[in-house]
Amino acid sequence: MGTQESYEQQDRGTGRRALLGAAVLGAGGAVLGLPGAARADERHSGGGYDSLPTPTVIAHRGASGYRPEHTLGSYQLALDMGAHVIEQDLVPTKDGHLVCRHENDITGTTDVAAHPEFADRKTTKVVDGASFTGWFTEDFTLAELKTLRAKERIPGTRQENTLYDGRWEVPTFEEVLRWADREGRKRGKQVWLHVETKHPTYFRKLGLGLEEPLAKLLRKYGRHRKSSPVFLQSFEPSSIQRLNLLVDSPLVVLLSSAGSRPWDFVEAGDPRTVADLIKPEGLDWIASYAQGIGPTLDLVIPRDASGNLTTPTTLVDDAHDAGLILHPYTMRNENSFLPANFRKGTDPVAYGDAFGAFRTYFATGIDGIFTDNPDTGLLAREDFVNG
Numbered sequence: 035m036g037t038q039e040s041y042e043q044q045d046r047g048t049g050r051r052a053l054l055g056a057a058v059l060g061a062g063g064a065v066l067g068l069p070g071a072a073r074a075d076e077r078h079s080g081g082g083y084d085s086l087p088t089p090t091v092i093a094h095r096g097a098s099g100y101r102p103e104h105t106l107g108s109y110q111l112a113l114d115m116g117a118h119v120i121e122q123d124l125v126p127t128k129d130g131h132l133v134c135r136h137e138n139d140i141t142g143t144t145d146v147a148a149h150p151e152f153a154d155r156k157t158t159k160v161v162d163g164a165s166f167t168g169w170f171t172e173d174f175t176l177a178e179l180k181t182l183r184a185k186e187r188i189p190g191t192r193q194e195n196t197l198y199d200g201r202w203e204v205p206t207f208e209e210v211l212r213w214a215d216r217e218g219r220k221r222g223k224q225v226w227l228h229v230e231t232k233h234p235t236y237f238r239k240l241g242l243g244l245e246e247p248l249a250k251l252l253r254k255y256g257r258h259r260k261s262s263p264v265f266l267q268s269f270e271p272s273s274i275q276r277l278n279l280l281v282d283s284p285l286v287v288l289l290s291s292a293g294s295r296p297w298d299f300v301e302a303g304d305p306r307t308v309a310d311l312i313k314p315e316g317l318d319w320i321a322s323y324a325q326g327i328g329p330t331l332d333l334v335i336p337r338d339a340s341g342n343l344t345t346p347t348t349l350v351d352d353a354h355d356a357g358l359i360l361h362p363y364t365m366r367n368e369n370s371f372l373p374a375n376f377r378k379g380t381d382p383v384a385y386g387d388a389f390g391a392f393r394t395y396f397a398t399g400i401d402g403i404f405t406d407n408p409d410t411g412l413l414a415r416e417d418f419v420n421g
Contacts, residue, residue, distance in 0.1 A: 082224075082261040083284050083325070083359070086118055089418070090402030091411040092228055093117035094364050095136060099406035102184045102195055103143065104134040105202035106213060113217060117408035119226040119265070120214075124207055125233070126242040131176040132207040132251070136187075138233065141168030144182040144204060152178070161236055162297040172240060179204055191368060191383050207248070211255045224263040228361070228404075230288070231266070234273040235298045245273060249280035258283055265361070267328055270298040271311075271320070278323045285324040286361060287311075289333060308333070312349055317356040326359035326401070334362050334398055341374035343394060350399045363404035365392060365411060389414050 096108025097115060104123065112120050125138040138161065140146055146155075146169045155174070158167040171179065185199035186192055205213075207229070214225040231244040238244075248266070252258040258281040266277050267286040274285045290296075292309040299306055310316050312333060320327060335346045353360050366372070370382035376394075377386040388407065392414030395403060405411040 082263055083265070086226065086402075087415075088401055089396050089415055090118045090361070091116075091408055091415055092119040092121055092361060092402055092404045093408040094121055094404040094406050095123065096120060097406070097408055099192065099367060100195065101198055102186045102202065104136060104205070105184045105198075106205050106209070107198060107202050109205075109210065109213065110217075112408050113225060115409045116412050119228045119402070121228040121230065121404065122207060122210055123230045123232050124244060124248065125171045126237055126244060126247075127171055127174055127176045127179055129175045130242060130247060132244065132247055133171060133176070133179060134205050134207060134210060135171060136232070138171045138237075139166045139168045140171055140179075140182070140204070143187050144169075144184055145200060146182050149182065161233055163300070172237070172242060176206065191370065193383075208251055211251060211257070215255065218263075226263040226265075227257075228265045228267060228286075231268040231270070231273045231277075233297070234268060234270050234276075235301050245276045245280060249277065252281050252283060260284065265326070270296050272298040272302075275323050284326065286326040286328050286359075287320050287324050288328040288363075290330055292333060312352070314352055314356065317353055317358060321356045321358050324358070326361060327353055328361045328363055328404070331362045331365070331395060331403075334360070334395065334400060337373055343373045343375060343391075346398045354399070359401040361402040361404065362395070362400055365395070365403055365405040365407070367407045367410055389417065393418055 093112030095103035096105065097112040098108055101108040101111055109120050122134045123136045124132045125135050126132055135143060146152055152169065155169050156167070157170070157173070158165060159170060180203055182204060183200040184202050184204055186195040189196045210227070214227060218225045229248070231248065234244050249258065252262070252264065256262065257264045260282040262283050265284050265286050266274070267288050268274050269288040269290060271287055274287050278285055289308045289311060292312070293307055295307050306316070311320065312329070317327070329349060333347065333349055335343045338344050350360055365388065367385045367388040368383050369377040369379070369386040372386040372388065372391055376388070376391040378384065388410050392403070392411060396415065396418045403411065
């Protein structure tokens, strides 16, 4: 393996990236809607993800149905269960380290409220247009964050997970990369990761841009190539465009509800909504710099007013026609998260017919799915593949 410096030289080897970066991102990183110099599939075709089983089972925040999310315990259990890919969400610390949390607000996922030395850090912030009161990673150094312990985010739904409260630290992404390398050597098989940049426009305004330190770590651990066992994802297309200029790793644009707008679009004055991005022309635009999309499951099969699944949309076929893979989110076993026609009984935290829901989503032709319960997803996939 070459040195980190040699990787950086390879990635900067042509002027195309710098020129394209100026065109696509502009001085402020706004999305301008310009196509890349070449379609993304021309540079990334034949990527390592072609070797993954289809449909791919992606452990959402690890095995978060059974352990507190984004902990090494959650990631390890997901890997031991056989998940094909394991997801991390990244936010920065005050001193610029990338750590794994679903949100920068760590009030509900750590024991920070029990630390009197941090009482004065509690504050109210506006993140992507929404107001939150609590404690935030960008107000802590890594050393301070490491004095905290992770806990279950939704204890009312997953009471059993609270057994593990306080067992694990908040992991850095570098620690996860080292863990993945160790596990890969032990198993003789690469450990795949699915890595999301959270609130990238918000953090860039704070001087804590996510993409550059992420790319640096990917190069350091050899996960910056098109064949690398990693997907990079974001709800902000400009973050994916920026990463497209820094690394050759497979890229995925996440898509929320049809009527929503990516926050970088809001900041840049881009009027397009997700409904525009899932039209053929929008998908072609995404395919100019990315390899896939991660839509909410309701964009694949909508629900009616009662919460029942209706008729699948054309999104799967349209995305495949554009050369994009689809990794929709998120399947969970509990009734409260399932479509109404797959719930069992009236207890919202009891398990419903998750196998039936998985089977219905797999039948649409999706390439993978995020799930909090990778063991259920793997069994459902086995049933589906074997008919």
